[in-house]
Amino acid sequence: MSDRRIEPAFLPGLPTGHGPLPQFAVQLQPPDLSPWRQGNTGLPGIMRFESAEPGPNVVVSSLMHGNEIAGAIVLDALLRDGIRPLRGSLTFGFLNLAAFDRFDAADPTASRFVHEDMNRVWDRAILDGSRDNAELARARALRPLFDRADILLDLHSMLWPSEPLILSGGTEKGRNLAASLDTPNLVVADGGHRSGPRLIDYAPFADPQSRPTACLVEAGPHWHPDTVDTTRIAVLSLLRRLGMVAAQPPLPGPAPRTRFATVTEAVTARTSQFEFVRTFRGGDVIEREGTLIARDGATQIRTPHPDCLLVMPSLRPSRGHTAVRLARLA
Structure with missing residues (x-):
């Protein structure tokens, strides 16, 4: 998609300002995660598979926010298809199950989290601190998973209209990882949020001198079928480029140029x-x-x-x- 240059633009039907949120169309059904809830690692919602061949430890995470269900739909479908890595280890994670369990299509924005945004707590001082709630307890339980990861792909979606993109954090390694995906083709380097560090800002991933690398895919509107398609392409393109799954058919037409x-x-x-x-x-x-x-x-x-x-x-x-x-x- 090319840049949409404006001076400036207006989208009718989605007013800016104050007051209640507009109603958003929910065109997706939340997946049935019952086969994966117990997990196979001792952590609920965490499914890990290992190959006999050496390779990277890859983690693909969904449901950091309980109402961002497109990533969970993709991981659920791949698990049901019996995906296994040809090399290394592959972990699929459904992170905030407590928030996901509250999802209601009649009020889809209410289940983003239970107590606080779990994607703003990834700081050692916060994780080692005394404050506690549902998201912090879950983040602390998941911390060893991310401490061992070589590569993390964190799957997200967006509430407001936006071109899909990949957030690469502030490192060159993150940018290179993002650029290796077939889609989205816009890669944005950023420093995160003042309100707290994201998982891709967690120290092992944010250190430019360390090997672990992460990026965050914002695949499109929360509850739109195109977001599921974009997410699936992003996940499979990563695994294909790492030699962890068999080659996939190329996308139709010329590949869009990555923009930074x-x-x-x-x-x-x-x-x-x-x-x-x-x-x-x-x-x-x-x-x-x-x-x-x-x-x-x-x-x-x-x-x-x-x-x-x-x-x-x-x-x-x-x-x-x-x-x-x-x-x-x-």
Whole structure:
């Protein structure tokens, strides 16, 4: 997909501003995870398979957020197909089962987590600390799994309209891993969120001198069938390039050119009055430097440079949470 250059864009039907969230169409059925709930590693929801041939320890994780079901649909289908690695070890993880169990298509945004966002706790000080809740307990139980991983692919999806993308963190190794996938073809290097570190920011993955590598796939809208297709291609392309599964038929047509961007500013909502001036879509490019894109109370948010890529704008950001990331295309 090419850049959608705008000055600026508007999407009718998804108003920015305050008040209740709009209703989102849920076009996916949550998968039946009962065969995998017990797991085979001693950890619920964690399925690990080993080959007799040496190779990397690969972890593919889903359900970091309980309402992001596309990744779980893909991993469930691959497990039911009997997937096994030709080399190394392959682990599929369904991470936040407690939140997933609360999923309700009539209120699909309510089951993102039970107590707190599990993708904001991946810091050793937090994990070693005394604070406790459902997500922290689960993260602590999962920690050894990620401490042993050579490669992590963390599967996510998006609430607001956006071009699919891969977040590679801030390392060259993460960028290279992201670029090896067949899709999505937009790779964004970023430093994460002020509200807490993601799993791909966890020390073994974020250290540029260490071997473990991770990236995060944002495959499309939470509950849309295309997101499942994108996720499946991303997972299988990784495993194919690592020699862990048999070669797959090539995608129809020429492969899209990978595009790279680097976040120059992460905009955090400082007030409860944050509001975009238009309903932007992730992937929009604002051509002119200094273009007004949002107001946060009395503060104006303007593009810091020309050709500014908007990364995953959150049209109803909560105070203290990321509203949008502004990036420069390479």
